[in-house]
Amino acid sequence: GENVEQHPSTLSVQEGDSAVIKCTYSDSASNYFPWYKQELGKRPQLIIDIRSNVGEKKDQRIAVTLNKTAKHFSLHITETQPEDSAVYFCAASQGGGSNYKLTFGKGTLLTVNP
Amino acid sequence: DVKVTQSSRYLVKRTGEKVFLECVQDMDHENMFWYRQDPGLGLRLIYFSYDVKMKEKGDIPEGYSVSREKKERFSLILESASTNQTSMYLCASSYLGEQYFGPGTRLTVT
Numbered sequence: 001g002e003n004v005e006q007h008p009s010t011l012s013v014q015e016g017d018s019a020v021i022k023c024t025y026s027d028s029a030s031n032y033f034p035w036y037k038q039e040l041g042k043r044p045q046l047i048i049d050i051r052s053n054v055g056e057k058k059d060q061r062i063a064v065t066l067n068k069t070a071k072h073f074s075l076h077i078t079e080t081q082p083e084d085s086a087v088y089f090c091a092a093s094q095g096g097g098s099n100y101k102l103t104f105g106k107g108t109l110l111t112v113n114p
Numbered sequence: 115d116v117k118v119t120q121s122s123r124y125l126v127k128r129t130g131e132k133v134f135l136e137c138v139q140d141m142d143h144e145n146m147f148w149y150r151q152d153p154g155l156g157l158r159l160i161y162f163s164y165d166v167k168m169k170e171k172g173d174i175p176e177g178y179s180v181s182r183e184k185k186e187r188f189s190l191i192l193e194s195a196s197t198n199q200t201s202m203y204l205c206a207s208s209y210l211g212e213q214y215f216g217p218g219t220r221l222t223v224t
Contacts, residue, residue, distance in 0.1 A: 001173070009154070032211050043204065043215040044157070089156060093211065100145055100211045101172075106156035 002027040004092050006105025013080050014113050021108045023090035024072040030092040033066060033073045034102070038087045047088075048075070080112045117141070118216040120205055126222045133192040135219050137205030145208040146188035148172075148180060150201040151218070157204065163188055195223045 003026040013019050025033075034049035050057045050064045050073065057064050061080075066073040077084055087109050091102040121136035139146065147162040149172075159172030161180040169180050177199060181189045188207075192199055200223045206213040 006156075034211065034213075036213075043217055044213075045215070046212050049211065100208050100213075101147075101159065101162055101170075102213060103159075103173075104157040106154060 002030060002092055002103040004103050004105040006090050006108060008108060010109045012111045015080060015082060017080055019077045019080055019110055021075045021088055023105050025092040029094050032093040034091050035064060035075050036089045082112050082114050085110060085112045118205060118207055118214050120216040120219050122219050124220050127195050128224055129196060131195050133195050135190040135203055137188045137216055138186055139207035143207035143209050147206045148190045149204045151204055152201050197223050199223050
């Protein structure tokens with residue numbers, strides 16, 4: 001089955017700096033890669049996703065890049081703010097059909113220091 | 115707005131008890147999932163269902179079963195609760211990949 005590795009497990013940055021979280025996956029058939037943000041005491045929520053026919057996707061201060069050859073994808077957050085502090089999870093899926101079963105990484109605790 | 119609800123936010127049960135966790139979604143989604151979340155281990159898939167009465171094992175199904183009699187409702191059953199099943203349980207439903215999570219049930223087994 002799919003295996004997703006996520007690094008680092010914790011990341012501390014100063015407000016205004018950039019943050020990068022990296023994930024690798026094992027199944028070359030995976031074609032859907034979402035990122036979820038979970039604030040303390042809240043449920044995970046999708047913040048951005050990318051499909052395998054795209055190399056990069058951007059939404060305001062967040063972007064995701066995908067390298068299918070190397071089987072890795074990354075989340076980039078620019079101009080970080082204290083409200084970006086949360087646990088971030090990457091995931092991979094073969095998608096399509098009716099399943100969309102996700103395999104999650106173990107998460108990255110991002111702390112943005114004011 | 116998609117709404118996924120879970121029957122309890124906090125639950126305390128004794129070892130050996132049968133435990134039911136219920137999840138309801140209001141968006142007519144076909145796919146539903148049960149995860150457990152433990153510190154440092156991320157979200158691990160227990161079971162999922164892609165249609166009524168259909169179920170598939172996830173990565174950690176041992177000690178759990180599920181039921182999906184109606185499209186909007188997906189139940190997780192712990193046949194005989196054990197202390198190592200103390201965890202946060204999250205339900206989700208999905209449409210075209212995006213998963214919508216419930217608020218979670220923090221289960222403590224003593």
